[in-house]
Amino acid sequence: xxxxxxxxxxxxxxxxxxxxxxxxxxxxxxxxxxxxxxxxxxxxxxxxxxxxxxxxxxxxxxxxxxxxxxxxxxxxxxxxxxxxxxxxxxxxxxxxxxxxxxxxxxxxxxxxxxxxxxxxxxxxxxxxxxxxxxxxxxxxxxxxxxxxxxxxxxxxxxxxxxxxxxxxxxxxxxxxxxxxxxxxxxxxx
Amino acid sequence: xxxxxxxxxxxxxxxxxxxxxxxxxxxxxxxxxxxxxxxxxxxxxxxxxxxxxxxxxxxxxxxxxxxxxxxxxxxxxxxxxxxxxxxxxxxxxxxxxxxxxxxxxxxxxxxxxxxxxxxxxxxxxxxxxxxxxxxxxxxxxxxxxxxxxxxxxxxxxxxxxxxxxxxxxxxxxxxxxxxxxxxxxxxxxxxxxxxxxxxxxxxxxxxxxxxxxxxxxxxxxxxxxxxxxxxxxxxxxxxxxxxxxxxxxxxxxxxxxxxx
Numbered sequence: 001x002x003x004x005x006x007x008x009x010x011x012x013x014x015x016x017x018x019x020x021x022x023x024x025x026x027x028x029x030x031x032x033x034x035x036x037x038x039x040x041x042x043x044x045x046x047x048x049x050x051x052x053x054x055x056x057x058x059x060x061x062x063x064x065x066x067x068x069x070x071x072x073x074x075x076x077x078x079x080x081x082x083x084x085x086x087x088x089x090x091x092x093x094x095x096x097x098x099x100x101x102x103x104x105x106x107x108x109x110x111x112x113x114x115x116x117x118x119x120x121x122x123x124x125x126x127x128x129x130x131x132x133x134x135x136x137x138x139x140x141x142x143x144x145x146x147x148x149x150x151x152x153x154x155x156x157x158x159x160x161x162x163x164x165x166x167x168x169x170x171x172x173x174x175x176x177x178x179x180x181x182x183x184x185x186x187x188x189x
Numbered sequence: 190x191x192x193x194x195x196x197x198x199x200x201x202x203x204x205x206x207x208x209x210x211x212x213x214x215x216x217x218x219x220x221x222x223x224x225x226x227x228x229x230x231x232x233x234x235x236x237x238x239x240x241x242x243x244x245x246x247x248x249x250x251x252x253x254x255x256x257x258x259x260x261x262x263x264x265x266x267x268x269x270x271x272x273x274x275x276x277x278x279x280x281x282x283x284x285x286x287x288x289x290x291x292x293x294x295x296x297x298x299x300x301x302x303x304x305x306x307x308x309x310x311x312x313x314x315x316x317x318x319x320x321x322x323x324x325x326x327x328x329x330x331x332x333x334x335x336x337x338x339x340x341x342x343x344x345x346x347x348x349x350x351x352x353x354x355x356x357x358x359x360x361x362x363x364x365x366x367x368x369x370x371x372x373x374x375x376x377x378x379x380x381x382x383x384x385x386x387x388x389x390x391x392x393x394x395x396x397x398x399x400x401x402x403x404x405x406x407x408x409x410x411x412x413x414x415x416x417x418x419x420x421x422x423x424x425x426x427x428x429x430x431x432x433x434x435x436x437x438x439x440x441x442x443x444x445x446x447x448x449x
Contacts, residue, residue, distance in 0.1 A: 083243075
C-alpha cells in the first residue's frame with residue numbers, strides 16, 4: 001500500500017523522467033545517506049562507496065522513465081539498484097588480488113565511525129521503528145544468513161559452507177527469516 | 190510457465206532470489222521465468238520479499254557521503270538535461286518539419302481532388318451531352334420509324350440492272366410527309382471519279398435528281414431524302430452511274446430500277 005512518502009517519490013521520479021534536475025536533487029537529499037550506508041556496508045571503502053552512490057542515483061536519473069509503480073515502491077527500487085551495484089562492486093574488488101577488503105577494513109571502520117549518525121527521524125521514522133522491532137524478533141540463526149546473503153552477496157550454498165550447516169537447514173532458515181520479515185513489515189514496506 | 194497459485198516451493202524460490210542467496214545459474218533461470226513467462230504470482234512474491242529484505246538497510250546507522258559526490262552527480266545530470274533539451278528542440282524542429290510536410294501533402298491532395306473533380310465534371314458534362322445526343326438520335330429514329338411504318342408509306346423495290354444484276358434496293362416513300370428512305374445492298378462502290386445518282390422519275394416530265402451517293406465496301410448505303418414539294422406523281426425511281434458530283438440529267442447506264 002502506498003503512503004505519502006511513496007507518492008511524493010513517484011512524483012519526483014516522474015519529474016526526473018522529464019529531466020527536472022531539481023527532482024533528482026531532492027531525491028538525492030532524501031536518500032543519499034541511506035544508500036551510502038548500505039553501499040558502504042557492502043563495499044567497505046568510502047571512496048568506492050561514494051563512486052557507487054553517484055552511479056546509483058545516476059541510474060535512477062537515467063531509468064526514471066522506465067519506473068513502473070505497479071512493479072514495486074520507489075524505495076525498494078532504489079535500494080535494489082544500490083544493493084546490486086554494491087554487490088557487483090564487491091565482487092569486482094574481490095577479483096583483484098592486490099586489494100583485500102579485510103586488509104582495509106579497520107581503517108574503513110574507523111572512517112565510518114567518524115561519519116555515523118542517527119537516522120534522519122523525518123524520513124521513514126515509523127518504518128525504521130517497525131524494522132528494528134522485526135529484526136530484534138528475528139533469531140540470530142535466521143538473521144545472520146540473511147545478512148550474509150544481503151550484504152555479502154553469498155548464496156545459500158556458500159553460507160551453509162561458511163557456517164558449517166547442512167544446505168537444507170540453511171535454506172529453511174533463510175526462507176523462514178524472509179517470511180518473518182515480510183509478515184512483520186508488510187504494512188510498512 | 191505461469192504459475193496459477195502460490196506454493197511453498199515458489200515462495201522459497203522467491204525468498205532466495207530476493208535475499209540474493211540464489212546461485213548464479215539458478216538466478217538466471219528464475220529471472221527468465223519472471224521476465225519471459227510474466228508470472229505475476231512469483232513476481233508479486235519477489236517484490237514483497239525484496240521490500241522485506243531491504244529492512245536490513247533501513248536498520249543501518251546512516252552515514253553521509255562526501256559533498257563532492259552530489260556535485261559530481263548534479264553536474265552529470267545538468268549536462269544530460271541540457272543535451273536532452275537540445276535533442277528535444279531538434280525533435281521539435283523535426284516535428285515542425287513533419288507538420289509542414291503534412292500540410293503540403295494535404296494541399297497537394299486538395300489540388301488533386303479539385304483537378305479530379307474538374308475532370309469528373311467535364312466527363313459528366315460530356316456524357317450528359319452524349320446522352321442528349323443519343324436521345325435526340327433515338328427520337329429521330331423513332332420518328333423515322335413511325336414515319337415509314339405508317340399506312341401512308343409506299344414501298345418500292347429496285348432491282349439490279351446491266352452489270353449489277355445482284356444489286357437490290359428498297360425505298361420507303363411517305364407520300365403525305367414527302368419523305369423517302371432509301372436502302373441499297375450488294376452494289377459495288379464506284380471509283381472516286383464516279384458516283385451513284387438516285388432519280389425520281391415522274392409520270393410527266395424529266396427525271397429529277399434525288400441524291401448522289403456511293404456504297405461502302407460491303408455494297409450497302411442508306412439515305413433519308415426529302416421529296417420536292419412540286420414533284421408530281423412518280424412512275425419510277427432509278428439509280429445511274431454518273432461523273433463525281435452528279436449531273437442534272439441522267440447520262441450513265443441504269444444500275445437499279447424500280448417501277449411504282
